[in-house]
Structures are given as structure tokens and as C-alpha cells.
Amino acid sequence: MKVALFVTCLVDQFYPNVAEAMIAVCNQLGVYVDFPEAQTCCGQPAFNSGYVEAARSSALTLLSAFADYDYVISPSGSCTGMIHHYFAKLFDDDIVRRELAQDLACKTYEFSQFIVNVLGVTDLHAAFPYRVTYHPSCHGSRLLGIRDEPLRLLEKVRGIELVELEHQEDCCGFGGTFAVKMADISAAMVSEKVEHVEATGAQVLVGTDMGCLMNIGGRLQRERKPVRVLHLAQLLAEGLLQSSPPKLEVAR
Amino acid sequence: MKTSSESLDLQDRARRALEDDFLRTAVRFTTERLKTRKKTATEHLGRWEDWRERGRQIRAHTVSHLDHYLGQFATNARKAGARVHFAADAADAGRIVLDIAKQQAATLVAKSKSMVTEEIHLNRHLEEHGIEVVETDLGEYIIQLAGEAPSHIIIPAIHKTREQIRELFAVDGAEDLTTDTKALTAYARKRLRATFLQADIGITGCNFAIAESGSVVLFTNEGNGRMVSTLPKTHIVLMGMERIVPRLADLDVMANLLPRSATGQKLTTYMSIVTGPRKPEEQDGPDDLHIVILDNGRSRQLGNPEFQEILHCIRCGACLNVCPVYRNIGGHSYGSVYPGPIGAVLTPLLQDGPEFEELPYASSLCGACHEACPVKIPLHDMLAALRRRQVEKGRGRRSERMAFRGFQMAFSNARRYRGTLRLARMAQSVFGVREGRIDAQFGALRGWTATRAAPALADKSFRERYASLKQDVATGSSASGTVQTSGADGQLTVGQTEVNRDE
Numbered sequence: 096m097k098v099a100l101f102v103t104c105l106v107d108q109f110y111p112n113v114a115e116a117m118i119a120v121c122n123q124l125g126v127y128v129d130f131p132e133a134q135t136c137c138g139q140p141a142f143n144s145g146y147v148e149a150a151r152s153s154a155l156t157l158l159s160a161f162a163d164y165d166y167v168i169s170p171s172g173s174c175t176g177m178i179h180h181y182f183a184k185l186f187d188d189d190i191v192r193r194e195l196a197q198d199l200a201c202k203t204y205e206f207s208q209f210i211v212n213v214l215g216v217t218d219l220h221a222a223f224p225y226r227v228t229y230h231p232s233c234h235g236s237r238l239l240g241i242r243d244e245p246l247r248l249l250e251k252v253r254g255i256e257l258v259e260l261e262h263q264e265d266c267c268g269f270g271g272t273f274a275v276k277m278a279d280i281s282a283a284m285v286s287e288k289v290e291h292v293e294a295t296g297a298q299v300l301v302g303t304d305m306g307c308l309m310n311i312g313g314r315l316q317r318e319r320k321p322v323r324v325l326h327l328a329q330l331l332a333e334g335l336l337q338s339s340p341p342k343l344e345v346a347r
Numbered sequence: 348m349k350t351s352s353e354s355l356d357l358q359d360r361a362r363r364a365l366e367d368d369f370l371r372t373a374v375r376f377t378t379e380r381l382k383t384r385k386k387t388a389t390e391h392l393g394r395w396e397d398w399r400e401r402g403r404q405i406r407a408h409t410v411s412h413l414d415h416y417l418g419q420f421a422t423n424a425r426k427a428g429a430r431v432h433f434a435a436d437a438a439d440a441g442r443i444v445l446d447i448a449k450q451q452a453a454t455l456v457a458k459s460k461s462m463v464t465e466e467i468h469l470n471r472h473l474e475e476h477g478i479e480v481v482e483t484d485l486g487e488y489i490i491q492l493a494g495e496a497p498s499h500i501i502i503p504a505i506h507k508t509r510e511q512i513r514e515l516f517a518v519d520g521a522e523d524l525t526t527d528t529k530a531l532t533a534y535a536r537k538r539l540r541a542t543f544l545q546a547d548i549g550i551t552g553c554n555f556a557i558a559e560s561g562s563v564v565l566f567t568n569e570g571n572g573r574m575v576s577t578l579p580k581t582h583i584v585l586m587g588m589e590r591i592v593p594r595l596a597d598l599d600v601m602a603n604l605l606p607r608s609a610t611g612q613k614l615t616t617y618m619s620i621v622t623g624p625r626k627p628e629e630q631d632g633p634d635d636l637h638i639v640i641l642d643n644g645r646s647r648q649l650g651n652p653e654f655q656e657i658l659h660c661i662r663c664g665a666c667l668n669v670c671p672v673y674r675n676i677g678g679h680s681y682g683s684v685y686p687g688p689i690g691a692v693l694t695p696l697l698q699d700g701p702e703f704e705e706l707p708y709a710s711s712l713c714g715a716c717h718e719a720c721p722v723k724i725p726l727h728d729m730l731a732a733l734r735r736r737q738v739e740k741g742r743g744r745r746s747e748r749m750a751f752r753g754f755q756m757a758f759s760n761a762r763r764y765r766g767t768l769r770l771a772r773m774a775q776s777v778f779g780v781r782e783g784r785i786d787a788q789f790g791a792l793r794g795w796t797a798t799r800a801a802p803a804l805a806d807k808s809f810r811e812r813y814a815s816l817k818q819d820v821a822t823g824s825s826a827s828g829t830v831q832t833s834g835a836d837g838q839l840t841v842g843q844t845e846v847n848r849d850e
Contacts, residue, residue, distance in 0.1 A: 102809050104758075108768055109802045111809035118818065127820040130813045135758040143712055145734030145743065146751040152759035160761075233713035266671045270711025272747075277708060278794030279362050283675045284711070285799065313799030316784065342819075 099129045099161055101169040101178075101203065104136040105305050113170050113305060116332035117206055121168070123335055124214055124343050128168070133160040137177040140271050142185075151185050158182075158195045166213065167203040170326060171304050172235020175205040179239060205235060206328055207244040207303055216343065217247045221334025224254030228297035230288070230311065232304035233266050245303055245327050252334050258295040262287075269310035285314045292322060299323045301330050357705040360680040367677075370506050374498075374677045377505050378668040384611025385665065385719075392607060402604045402722045405597045406659035409589075413649065413658075416558040416591045417640070423561025427623030429636040436643050437467035443639050444469060444550070444583055448478055451581055453547035457539075459565070459572040460484035461552025462500055462662060463585045463641060465684045466697075469550070480550075481542045483571040485535050492519055498678030498686060501609045501664035506677050539571070549575035549633065553586035554662075555601055556638075559594045562622040563638065566605060566615035573619050582624070582633040588640050589658040601661060604721040608663040644697035653732045654696055659722045660689055666716035666726060672709055681706060688716035692729045704742055707733035746791075765810070772804045 098121065106113045118128045134157050138150030157178070161167045169175050182196035210216055229249060235241040249257055268274065268284025275281075288311055292300050300315075300322050302308045312324035325333075355363070364370055389395040409416055421431045434440035448456070456478055458464065470480045470491075482491040486503040490496065492515040497503030504512070509526035516524055521534045551572055555564040563584050565572040576582050592598055606612040625632030648654045667673045667687030678686035683694040683703060691706040707730045710716075716726040737743055757767035778787040780803040788796045795801050 104764075107809045108804050111805050111807065111812055114809045115812070115816065118816065122818050122820050125820055127818050130810065132810060133761045135761055135764045138758070141751050141754055143731050143734070144747065144751065145731065145736070145738035146754070147735055147738075149751045149755035149758070152755050156759065156761060233711075233715070237714040237718055264715070266711045266713035266715065268671070268711060270713065273708070273711045275791065275794035277358065277361070277672075278797065279358065279365055280672055280675055280709070281711070281794075282798040283365050284671050287671075287675075309802055310799065313784075313795070313801060316800040317786075317798065 096126065097129065097163070097165045098126055099131055099164040099167050101134060101137075101157065101161065101167050101174070102130065103169055103171045103174045103305070105309070106170050109309070110305050110326070113326040113328055116326065116328040117168065117170055119332040119335065120206075120210065120219065120328055123219065123340075124210070124216055126214070129164070131160040131164075137174040138185075139174060139177040142177065142181060143270075144272050147185070154182055154185055154196075155192070158192060158199060161199055161203075162195065165202060166209065167199065168206055168209045169203065170206050170328060171306070172205045172232055172239045172241050173304050173306060175203055176234045176238035178203045205239060205241055205303060207248055208239075208241060211244040211247055218251040219248070219331055219335060219343075220253075220338055220340035221251075221331050222253035222338035223330055223334040225298045226256040226258060226296060227299045227301055227330070228258045228260045228292060228295040229263070230260055230267065230292070230300060230302045230307065231263055232302055232307045233264075235303050236264070241303065245301075248327065248331065249301070252331070253338060258297055260295055261291045263291075265291075267307045267311050269307050271306070274310060281310075282314075285310055289314045289318060289320065293320060297322060299325055299330065301325050301327055303327050355682075357680065357682060357709060360682060361676040361709075364676040364680045369508055369511075370677050371675065373506055373508050375674055377502060378674050381502075381610060381668045385608060385668070386611075388607040388611040388613060391613070392603060398600065398604060399721055399723055401600050402661075403659065405592060405600055406661070406722045407656070409591050409593060409597075410649070410655060410658045413589065413591065416593055417588060419558040419593075420556050420561055420591055421640070423559065424556075424563075424623070424638055425561070427561045428626075429561065429623050429638050432637060432639045434639050434641045434643070437641075440467050440585065440639050440641050440643070441469060441472040443637075444585075445473065445476055445478075447581065447583060447637055448473065448476075448548060451547055453478060453581070455542070455546045456480045456548045456550055457542050457546035457575050457579060458482050458487070458550045459552070459567060459575040460487050460503065461550070461585055462497070462685065463552050463587050464550065465497060467585075467641065467643065469585070481539070481546070483539050483542060483569075483575055484567070485532060485569060488535055488539065489515060492516070496679070496684065499664060499667055500662055500685065500687070500689070506679070543571075543574040543578050546575075546579040548581045548583060549577075549579040550583045550585065551576050553584050553590050553638075554605065555592050555598055556586055556590045557593075557595055557598060557620075558591050560622055562595075562620045564598060565619040565621065566602075566617070567619075568610075568612075568616040570617050573617055576619060576621055577631045577633065580633055581635045581637070582621070584621075584636070584638045586638065586640055588642050588645050605661050605663050608665040608719070608721040644699075648696055654692075654729060656724050657693055657696055657729065659724055660693070661722060662689075663721055664689075665719040665721060669715040669719040670710075671713065671715070672711065676709075681709065688726045688730070689724075692726055692733065695733055701742065704737055707731075707737070765808075768804065768808060772806075775804055778803075 102114050121128050136153045138153040142150035179200045186192035186196050267288040268281040308324050315322050424431050432443045473480050482488045489504040499505040513526045553563045554566045606615045624636040666689050670688050673687040683690050685693050695703045710730050712727045714727045757763050778785045783803050785801040
């Protein structure tokens, strides 16, 4: 099984330890994770703003970076959704690249989907004795179709107390350039989200997309709310260190 | 297709709305209730996804054969005794209606709720020619008294509180009114009854038109549609050219989809199927029935693979009720007759000019609208496509064009990407990085940092750290020791992941 990490530009530049946590979890399951250097970004910021040419040129770097792998895993439901739903359309007039794009979409998985649906693992024997709430990001759930995979992983964590986030399906107001372009509306949306997070009394907010978590986390930080914000991979990796279970080696 | 608050741009209007606690409370309360009721109504029906798919199929089939079904509808409506008119645009439709009114020497028109008449500003047109127009839907009546436009497709006065309604009715002549729902509706009922009886002409919209029988179908909850279409001597129907369904059997699907999506009702309270004017042996109905079929930019979408599906819309308003942007800013902030996600797509398509170019940006592209749509219109994709169209027309902001030109240069090649971000890391110190975050509020950053902390670029990117990462896996190339995440040793701080500084 040849697995490559699609790190996403946000995690690469702002949150490198999210990627390291993903690798730690994969290693625990016997999966070695490669990092092909040619990758840059899925192009979504440009695509969603209407700059298709710019999106295409950065998308091209992924087509070449991942051509030789069996699986590509990413810490973002949104960036994975971009590959799944828009890459083939981006290269509509180029049959070779379109096929590469379709091939890439077939083998690219968001982190929790890869662990649960591909490796078939839900119990990592991790321990995380805190009150935790989960925010399902819009693109991950609506565009890509992440269902209960993150929750199935979280439910098996020892000592965790999961609390449901009210209005969890509501967008946090990130939306890429939307957060800056329509800053006031975005701010109103993230304030609502932070109120809902606070109402859970959770010590930790967990999610599967650093864009949304950067947004909600930034607001929590500004309001000095004592809530830790973690990517699912970080929570699981931290939980593994707390429990030190034996290696599972489910995949070769 | 413009409404009030002309002089302000979308962001100013939104800012004003965000400061209006009454408005936000009212909109939030009602959309929340509608969402809950929709959920119950769809679960009660069961197999909602199958219903949606069937609805989508009917709309897709009809719209892709619209020429055929429009012809069939017009022929059958004429056979049933209706007069059918085709209007190319708003001015054309206004002229047709005014001509009919003049022929009847009409002075009073009773209207039931219709978005298409809002689209062509029919009331204003008739009033300018000395004809009094009275809205008879309760919500429409309220906003007519307030001199406003509807702020929701289904609930026109969603932004009004009871107290505001009571005040409007008091100015209208109501005495000693309380804010009790019964008292408020009783006043409107009494007031509007006179209008039904005196009106020379009744004007309605059209929820669906059945091609096989030439019938017009009206859904209302207050029964006013039935009064307007039967009591006055003349009934004029205004319909968008895409309102057609092929058969009565297809109406069954729509009659399930529309009320459940709109208000969470299993069925609309009143469903009237009007086929021609009153026949000699019938007691109720108008002497004349006119059907005005409006294009006004719709046929331009036919054959366009990106936008044709906008004609599938059945005007249920479900996309408004789930939209987090709509919930926060209300309908009037959009500045267009059709608000919310559907309005942000439909308006610039029907009227392609610079005045509505901001609308497609009033969305975080969260996709809630697509998920809620009973006929599965990909509104979020259309919003992105409309943004692309702006860029192609060179309408984007200069600073944004520059930024994405830069993006294209830097992100099309991993080496340049690395170099650019290394420079950015050095440059970010001017923003004052503190504990891995940036709070400075100037330049392009301000939109973000005014309300949120921004993360700083990590001292070393993941790609710079990967080479020294050890992976303890038998199949791997470098196998020794376990990878330690810096997040695992308690270095994570509130709101963001602290990077390992001493690496």
C-alpha cells in the first residue's frame, strides 16, 4: 500500500503538527506515509473566487505529485472535496489530465474516511479524558460526504466525554475569501458558532478542517474562551501517547 | 429588480442589518421554526431523497422541453377559454396588464401574493396609472402598509415583529388593537373582505401550470388566492415561463415537495386549479381569464449547462431558511427582489448588469442551500460560476486580481511556493507575531483580525520538517523510533496549534 500525504497549504504552512499527528496515527496502524514534494495547493481559494486559471495551475501540481500512489490522504474534507468534485471539470478540455484528475479523485481520502472506510479501524486504543464537542465542517459533510466516521473514531476513545454541538450543521463563517470579503457577516456567523461551542461546556473542540478550526479558534482566542481546538488527528495522536497501546499493523 | 436602500452597497446594508436586533431576532426565530417543521414534515413523508430526485427529474424534463410544454399549455389554456399573452420583459408585461385594466375601466385591483409581480414591479406601474392595488396576503398587506418589499419569498413580512405590525394597522385605521395573532388577523380579514368584493380585477401569480389541461395552480394558506381568482369579474394570472409541469400527475409530486419544503406543511391549505374562466353552467369564477407568461431573462438560461437548472426552482424558500448569511442579514440586505441563495443566483442571471455583481459573494459556499433544495439545484456551484463570470468580464477588484495573479505564480510550482512562503514568513514579523498569533488590524488583514486572532506561519513548514521525521513502520524506508507530534506534549494552546519552536 503506497500512501501519500496531501498536506494542504494551510496545514503545511500554519499547522505542521496536524500533518505529523496524521502520520503518527497512520504509523500506529502500520501505514508508512510518503510526502511528494511537488504538491502545492488544491486551488480552491482561487476557484471559489472565480480565478479558474490560477486554480488549474496549482491543481496541476497535485496531478503530477500523486500519480504513482495507491492512496492519497489529506487533513481536510474541503480540499478533498475540491479534488473529488471539481478537478475533472477543471480539466474538461484536456483528456489526459481529466483522466489523471478522475484517477486522483478515486484514490483521495479525507483522514477519518481513510482510517474508518479504507483501513477498517475505529478503535485506536487511544485515551483522551476530556469533554469534547465535534464540529462537522460543511464541505466535508455536504460536498465530500463524511458521515459519522469522525464520531465513530471519537466514540472509541477511552475516557472521552462527547457532547453534541447544537446547530452543528451551520457554517462557521469561514468560506475562504468570504471571511475577508464579507467580514462583518462572517464575524456574525463565527460569533454564533462560538456561542454554540461555549454552550456545550466542552474543554476541546475537534474538527476535520483547519480552515474552519482556524476561524472558530481565532474567535475563541479573541474572546479568551478556555477551549482547546484540535484537529481529529491531533486528538487521536495525543490519545495514543496517553495510552501507549501496542502497534496494530492493520495494513501493509 | 431593485428594492429600497438603493444608495448603499450590499456590505453597508448588511452591516446595518447586523446592528438591528429586532430584525435578527425575528428572522432567526422564524427560519428556525420553519427548518424544524420542514424536518418533521419530510420525515413524516419518508423517502425524502427519492421525492427530491423525482422532483428534480420532472423539473429537468420540463425545462429541457420547455418550448413543447409551453406550446401545449398555451393551446389548452386557450381551448379552455383563457386569453394567453406572452411578455418578453417587465415593460411588456406591465403594458399588457395595464391595457386589460383600461379596457375594464378598472380602478381597484386585488392581488394575492406573487413574486413574479414583485419582479416586474407591477403594483408601482398600475398605481402610476391611477389604479389602486391592494395586497390580500396578510404578510404582503403588512409590507404594503409599510411601503416595503418582501424580505422572504414565502414569508414576506418575516422581518416584522407583532408590535411593528400592530403599529402599521393602527395607522391604517385599526382601533384598540392588541398584538395578539387573532386580533391582528381579524383586523386584516375585515379590512380585506371589502376589497375582494369591490375589486374590478384580481391578479394572482401561478405556482404551477399544467400543460396537458391548460390549468393554473395556486397554493395559498389564507384562502385569499381563491377570493381573488373568483370574485372579481376579471382574473389576470402572471406566470414565469418556467412554471410548467407536464401532467396533473406531476403536480402530485410538487404538491408534496413545495409546502413541506417551504413551511413544513403536509399540504397547502388551499390548492386551486383554475382551468379557463367561469363556464355558463358554473356559479363562481371570473368572466375573463388572462394568463400573462413572462420571459424577462429566463429563456437566456436555456441551453446554458451551468445555469439552466436555475429554472427548476419552485420558489419554496427552503434555501433562505437554512442559509446562515440570510439568517444574519435578512432579505432586504440583498437589495434584490429575490433574496437569499436563490436570489443571489437568479438576480444576476435575469439582469446581467454591474448593480448586482456583489450578490454572488454573499455566501460562504457552505452548500446548505443545495442540501435543502427540494429539486436539488446546485446553488453553491452556480455562485462560484457567477464569480468566475465576473472575473472573465474583468469586473473583479484590482487588488483581488493582483492577489490571484500572485497565487498563480507562486502555487503553480513547488519551488516557487517554498520561496514565496519563506519570504512571507520573514515579512510577517511586521504584523507583530505573539505566541504564534497575529492580532494587528491593518491592511488586508483587518477583515479577519478585527474579530478574530490570525495564526502566524509556522517557523518551519511541514515540508521542511518531513525529511527529519522518523516513521516506525516495517514497510517504510526510514524505520526507527516513533514520531512525536509536538501537539502531543501539551504545547497546544487555545485556538491554534502551537508549533514546536526549538526545532
